[in-house]
Amino acid sequence: MMNRITLKQLSFLVIVFSLFSSTASVAQTISGKVFDKETGEPVLGATILLTGSSVATASGEDGSYLLKNLPANKSLEIECRFIGYSVHKETIMLQKGETKNIDFFLVSEDKQLDGVVVTGVRRRNTETAMISNIKNALTVSTGISAAQIVKTSDSDAAEIIKRVPGISLIENRFIIVRGLSQRYNNVSINNGAVPSSEADGRAFSFDIIPSSNIDNMMIIKSPTAELPGDFSGGFIKISTKNMPDENSLSLSVGTGINTVTHFKDFSLLQSSSTEWLGFDRCARPLSKDFPSHLGSMTDPSQITYYTKTGFNNDWNVKTFRPLPDLKLNLTWNRKIGDKVGTILTFGYSNANKTIPDMQNTRYGIYSATADVPTIEKNYIDNQFTNEVKINAMNNWSFILDSRNRFEFRNLFSQIGKNRFTERYGTSTVSGEYYENQTEMLYSSRLSYVGQLAGLHTLDEDMTQTLNWTVDYSYANKMEPDRRIIKNIGGIPADKVITPDLPSYNDMINRYDQKLYDHIASVGADYKKSFSDRSWNPEIKSGIYGEYRIREYTPREFIYRYDRLSGDERVDYINLPYTEMMNEKWLGYDKVYIEETTRKSNAYDGKNSIAAAYVEGVFPFGAFQANLGVRAEWWNMSIKYDRAISASQILMTEYKYDKVSVLPSFNVTYSFNDKNLIRLAYGRSVNRPEFREVSPAVYYDFELFAEVQGNPDLKMATIDNVDLRYELYPSAGETVSVGLFYKNFRNPIEWNFIDMGGSYRYSYENARSAYTTGVEVDIRKSLDFINIPDLTLVLNAAWVKSRVKFSDEGLVKEKDRPLQGQSPYIVNAGLYYTSSEKIGLSASLLYNIIGKRIVGVGKSTSVDGNSDYDVPDAYEMPRNVLDLTINKTFGKIVSLKLGIKDILAQSVIMKQFPTTTINGVKQEREQITRKYTPGRSISLSLSLKF
Structure with a gap:
């Protein structure tokens, strides 16, 4: 035992010595x-x-x-x-x-050598190049390269980015950086603006970009003058592949299964003929002659006509056992001479996912008297989802000469999702009763990002550069004919049904939603270097303009059956939902459609940003200072019709106008070529989005709650401070430890409103907030213990945050952590790469996040007694382990095996109410959601010619 302890101690000393000895x-x-x-x-x-x-x-x-x-x-x-x-x-x-x-x-000689023109493009996709970028950056940043991406089984940018220090995901596609939700983060693709893919706020969906298209991803965590001012958590710069190194053609074919999805029954609404392409334009949309609003229609024959023909009334659900998932990727690289190159990629995937027996429970105020939870709704959900993704990328590079280069980039994505959810259980909101609920949802998202860019050296001494970009982005999100049905058919006879249930008229709901987003932007950056043997400062300046428009049009319908007789009504609500739209039940004097669209839910928005900045980079011996200031003018307007009557128009417009001056500095001190320390400060802002200030109300089936905007929101201001020490023991290796602190004024947070039996979430400005934490990042080869083919990557973050609410109002909201913030995040990975002759590589990746708020609660007591609160809901920690093995056979064939979520631990969300018993405050636990996602196993074959 003594010898074993001594060996561990010696090994630890060897590791520590190896990290630092190379600096001397x-x-x-x-x-x-x-x-x-x-x-x-x-x-x-x-x-x-x-x-x-x-x-x-x-x-x-x-x-x-x-x-x-x-x-x-x-x-x-x-x-x-x-x-x-x-x-x-x-x-x-x-x-x-x-x-x-x-x-x-x-300095390039810019001439032909024996008939050959020597040109080159920087390789940014290697791990060594990424570490070099992080080391030489003027900001606190981190990132991941294509070389590291290819060693995992990650399929898109959302899966990749969670490997980065301090980053976690919500809904597997929206990022949390340093505990700050997606609203505090910003994204660019090739330095161009991107549209939001969600109606509810700024939330770029990272799953639209396949991993095979990514050259590198940089996450900048400290503000600087050349970056947009609307971020505080992180600015994510995604660079797609561009100039190819060689002519090649690559093809990849993959398949996969999930242990709770495949070889088991799977249910979906009958699909349309175009769903395999990621959209539906024929089965679900409203009929072409459907009126713009039904509210003023009184003609019985017209009501009967549109009830029967306005929608697709096929409610039949098919049950089958899905085939294994399919994934295809094609990449074509072509160099045309030495000065023109293009990359063309195409990807297709078709995947199924089941979440079986998901517990979904909503609680009221904990019963202190009985010391038991108050259950308002207690359901079991079975959810089935089919998702189709199509993506394409075509990038061109044109090198005119040694001083001028142009790039033309295009990225396209189409994602279609067909989801079917069965829900059954009890509700006690207005008397206890048992109910079945079914949601049939089809949504599609189309995204396009196009960019023309120029990179120019303006003088022969190569001390002046001018880079410019012109961008256009478009996104739409369609939800045609979303259906939500409540019915009694199939409910066991011993379940209690309230006598008044048959009189309900909202048991069948249908929704149609359309969202269109357009962004046009232009930017230019100028840099001047002053060459001197003893001092080489740089001056940068730039301008940026962005114009964005959004159109959001939702419609809502219910089926009324109040004209049925009492016996007919009982018979009708006891039908299986697949028979409730049978034509014999439909008509003006039977079951008929009524539009309940609130005109104020639709809006048109415009958003303009104009910005200019200047900054300087000043080296002073071992010091290097980057000082800058950015000015941004923001103007946003949103228009909607607040009239209730369909024949009346009462247009209302909210306008927001603000100029922000945002200073920043980043100071780096290099002890030597391998050790440095950074100190950074920057002011940033967080602006409300269209949806957050609109009065629109949207029902979220998974939350069984409504979501509404708040036109009184104000812009938030954030001061950001970073301190980080970085060590680079050798090429491709890094060790860093960083501290950060952020102070918020008027942060925008969710709040919870009890509507007397129904719930609603909205947005509000809290008084202030802060977040602080520690980040550690280690990337180290194990060659010092004679395992040169193995690399350890470890990153972790410990974060603490607090939101302080206003003292105004009868009931003061209690301070709490920021929504979505985890107190810790740990990512670890072992990467194995053999010699080229063996051609074997593998990675074992681990991830865990601390519990985080996914649903905010509400204080209800005037005296602040937490026994009467609706507590916050937390997502609990779970261990995630992924394994990937890749084997190459010669220079053409490679085979990759991936196992994701090996441990398959349950996803659990909990509330922690307090109760006072015998004068002692005690904490209880109650599960609001629980499900098991299962393991995913994938296998792919790649060919490169």
Whole structure:
């Protein structure tokens, strides 16, 4: 036992020593990086040598080099050479034991060598290049490269990004950064604005971008003047693949199963002929002659006509056992000469998912007298979802000469989701009764992002650059004929039914929703470098303009049966829901349709942003300071009709107008080439979105609650502070520890409203909030313990936040953590890569997040007694373990096996009410939702020609 303990202690010392020992040296050396002076990009394979000697080395993928064994106390001439560039020479003198940092900036000869034009494009998709980007960045940032992505079984950007320090996901597609929800984060694709894919707020859905299209993802966590000011958690910069290295054609075919989905019964509403393409334009939309509003219609024959023909009244549900999931990817890379290149990708997937026996419970105020929970609704859900994704990307690069390059990028995505949910259980809101509920939902999302960009060097000395972009983005979200049915058919006879239930007229609801988003933006960035041997400052400036319009049109309908006789009504509500739309029941004097659309739910929105910034980068010895200021003008308007009558129009418009001045600074101190520390401060804002300020009301079936906007919302302001230490032991390795603090004024949060039997969520400005935390990121090869093929990646974050609400009002809302914030997040991974001859790689990835608020509660007591609160609902921690194994056979064939969520632990959401018993405050637990997602197993075959 003693020997084993000693070995562990020695191993720990070896690890610690290996991380830090490489920072010390007693020999005379020089190190640094080699860059292309025109583009600022690292140069791979340049030769650095001591003139007239055999002492030489070469630069790596990130341009870094290390030249050792140099003589001391004498003048030395160092040369840097690379084909196609002029030789760069430096004269230096080293003291005994000294290490000096020298960066070389090579100037292209811009001429043909033996009939060959030498051109190059920076490789940004390697792990070494990503670490280099993080190290040389002027901000606190992190990221993930294509080289790391390919080692996992992640299929899209949503699955990839959760591997990044301090990031977690909600609904498997919306990100939480440092405990801040999606509203506090911003996204760009190739530096261009992206549209929101959701009606309820700013929420870019990361699942629209397949992993095979991504070159790298950078997450910037501290504000800087050149970035948009509307973010506080993180600014996610997604770069798609662009200039290919070679001509190639790649094809990938994959399949997969889930242990709770496949080889079991699966139910869906009959599909349309186009669903396999990710949209429905024929089975569910309203009939072409359907009127714009039914509210003023009184003609019995017309009411009968549209009741029978206005909608598709096929309610038959098919039950089957789904085939394994299908996934196809095709990538075509083509270089046309040395100055033109294109990448074309196409992807298709068709996947099924079952969530069986999901517990869904809504509680009221805990009963302190009986010491038991108050259950208002207690349901069991069985949910079945089919999701089809089609994506395509076509990017072009045009290199005119060594000083001018143009890029044209296009990204398209179409996602269709068919979901069927069966719900059964009891409700006690107005007397206890048993009920069946069914939701049939089809939604489709189309996204397009197009960009034309130019990168220009303005002078022969290559000290001035101008980059510009023109972008257009479009998104729509369609929910044609969403159906929600309550019925009694099939309910066991011993279940209690309230006598007044047959008189209900809202048992069948149908909804139609359309959302259109357009964004046009233009931006330009100018940079001037001042070249001096002792001081090389940079000045940057830029402008940005964005114009966004949105059109949101929802419609709501119910089927009334108040004209049926009492006996007919009882017979009707006891029918199976598949027979309730039988034509014999439909008509003006039977079951007829009525439109209940609130005109105020539809709105048109416009949003304009104009921005300008200036910043400077000033090196002072080991210090480097980035100081800047950004000014943004924001103007938003939203129009809606508040008239109740269909024949009346009462247009109302809300306008928001604000100018924000946003200072920022980032200071870096480099102890040496391997150690540095950063301090950053920046002010940012968080603006309300269209949906959040509109009076529109939307019913969320999963929450069994309504969601409504608040036109009185104000813009939030955030001050952000970061401090981070970074260590780079060797190429491809990093260790960092960071602290952060954020202070919010007027943060926008959800609030909960009890509508007397029904629930509603809305938005409000809290008085203030803060979030603070610690982040650790380690990426270390295990070659120091003779396992060179194994790399450890570990990142973790510990976060604390608090929202403080206003003291105004009879009942004060209690302070609580930010919604969606986890107190800790841990990601760990072991990556194995064999020699090229063996061709085997594998990864074992682990993830866990701490409990986080997914549903806000409500204080109800005037004296602040928490025994009478509706408590917050928390998603509880669960351990997630993924395994991926990839084997190549020669240079053409590769096979990948992936197992996701190996442990398959249940997803559990809980409330923690308090109750006072014998004068002692005690905490209780009650489960609001629980389900098991199952394990997913995938297998794919890839061919590259």
